[in-house]
Amino acid sequence: MKLNRLHHIAIICSDYEVSKRFYTEVLGLEIAAETYREERQSYKLDLAVGGLYQIELFSFPDPPPRVDGPEARGLRHLAFAVENVEEAVRQLAAHGVAAEDIRLDPLTGKQVTFFRDPDGLPLELYEQ
Template identity: 65%
Template sequence: MLGIEKIHHIAIICSDYERSKRFYTEILGFEIVAETYRQERQSYKLDLSLAGQYVIELFSFPAPPPRVSRPEAAGLRHLAFQVADIEAATAFLQEKNVITEAIRTDEFTRKRFTFFSDPDGLPLELYEK
């Protein structure tokens, strides 16, 4: 048996490091664990945590190629974040000029959710617990 215990982290490559750093820290509320500039790769690596748990590695590289993310392209579909109050979370994002879709209800779980995008168009979801 492989023995996977949990997801360790999610790696995201951004096109504008400072813009994405502000988005993930100032808007989404992730905390910086470490920030490293790798001169040989001309790349930043930003380690981010949520509630003390290491979650995201944010990378920058010179001129990364665009990745198709919508509609329904093969590969990672979206990254979902659980929230207690989806209306309050959506209102907060909209106050920060982040466009969100209308809140919908999952037909199977009956839970409410909505989608928005990071600065590079990566689909992100808020899912109400």
């Protein structure tokens, strides 16, 4: 098997409008498509990330909570590459989103920080 690239990342949110606003207005992702699926009582929002990747944001009626420990088994976090971590943190703060202190990745020497989406999903900003 040869995997060519990452195709998409799917996220289920608890409040569609809040998460839609967060990913589009706060993070600045572009809406590629928005679909309401009546049979599932669910929205599917396709968000473009850098012209190569896509985040699929889903809403479902009463989705169960997920374990929220940073060292719990499963997906640890979703990381976004940015040119300037300090500037990105200032932009998050302007929208009322708190980020952890910026630190250096001990392996690469690059600046990184973590913050959370409206449902507590851990997100990372990683200096390109």
